[in-house]
Each structure stands twice: as C-alpha cells, then as structure tokens.
Amino acid sequence: MKTTLSTGASDVRSSAVSSQTTANSAIGLLDEGIKAVNTQRATFGAASNRLEHAVDNMTNIQNNAEASRSRIEDTDYAETTSELAKAQIIAQAGTAMLAQANQSSQSVLSLLR
The missing domain is CATH 1.20.5 (Single alpha-helices involved in coiled-coils or other helix-helix interfaces)
Incomplete structure (x- = not known):
C-alpha cells in the first residue's frame, strides 16, 4: 500500500501571519493537513486491525491443527x-x-x- 500525503505544508510555511486573513488562511491549511493525517491514520489503523485479525485467525488454525494431530498421535x-x-x-x-x-x-x- 503506497500512500502519498500532500498537505500543502509548503503553503503554510510561506504564509505570513501578519494579518488576521492570512492567519485564518494558514489555520485552514493546517486544519486540512490534520484532516488528511487523521484520514491516513484511520486507513492504516483499519489495515492494522485486519492484519491482527488475520494473525489471530492463523494462530487459531495452527493451534487446532496441532491439537488434532496430538489426538491422532495419542491414540x-x-x-x-x-x-x-x-x-x-x-x-x-x-x-x-x-x-x-x-x-x-x-x-x-x-x-x-
């Protein structure tokens, strides 16, 4: 999964906060950047949860297979x-x-x- 996150950070760096209008504009850009980061965090969190579920499922499958083999061997x-x-x-x-x-x-x- 490849993700490119462009937040307009260069716009924030070049923004002057000498007036209320430019400060509000910079805050708006920062808010957009925070929203983008939060969206990516949610995406990565969901992917992480899916992977953890898959690992747990595979662990259960392995444990069940080992228990079955043990029962067969312990005849x-x-x-x-x-x-x-x-x-x-x-x-x-x-x-x-x-x-x-x-x-x-x-x-x-x-x-x-």
Whole structure:
C-alpha cells in the first residue's frame, strides 16, 4: 500500500501571519493537513486491525491443527492392538472352521466310495 500525503505544508510555511486573513488562511491549511493525517491514520489503523485479525485467525488454525494431530498421535495403542488381535483371531477361527467343514465333506465322500 503506497500512500502519498500532500498537505500543502509548503503553503503554510510561506504564509505570513501578519494579518488576521492570512492567519485564518494558514489555520485552514493546517486544519486540512490534520484532516488528511487523521484520514491516513484511520486507513492504516483499519489495515492494522485486519492484519491482527488475520494473525489471530492463523494462530487459531495452527493451534487446532496441532491439537488434532496430538489426538491422532495419542491414540490408545493398547486398545488398537487388542482390537487387531481380536480381528485376527476371529479370521483364523473362521478359516479353521471352513477347513474342518471341507475336511468333513471329503471324509463323507471317501466313505461313500
């Protein structure tokens, strides 16, 4: 953001305040300069507030991501391991039952021959 602020300061410097009219003119120029400075301060203040909000938002996003990662990493490994073992035992038992059922049918066929 590039800002150029021209307040007519050179006009104020060259103004003589020897009469009420020129003094009032100089005061008017100073008032315009003050208004311009205040406008720029408001513009920069608004930009600063937006940047601070963006920083706060990014900080919250980072904190939430770290908390999520921590929850994922802190999974109860004992529970997960026992669930895996249970699933493997059930699969092995199913395989054994199929093998026995297959063996029984082959035994019946061999008796019939």
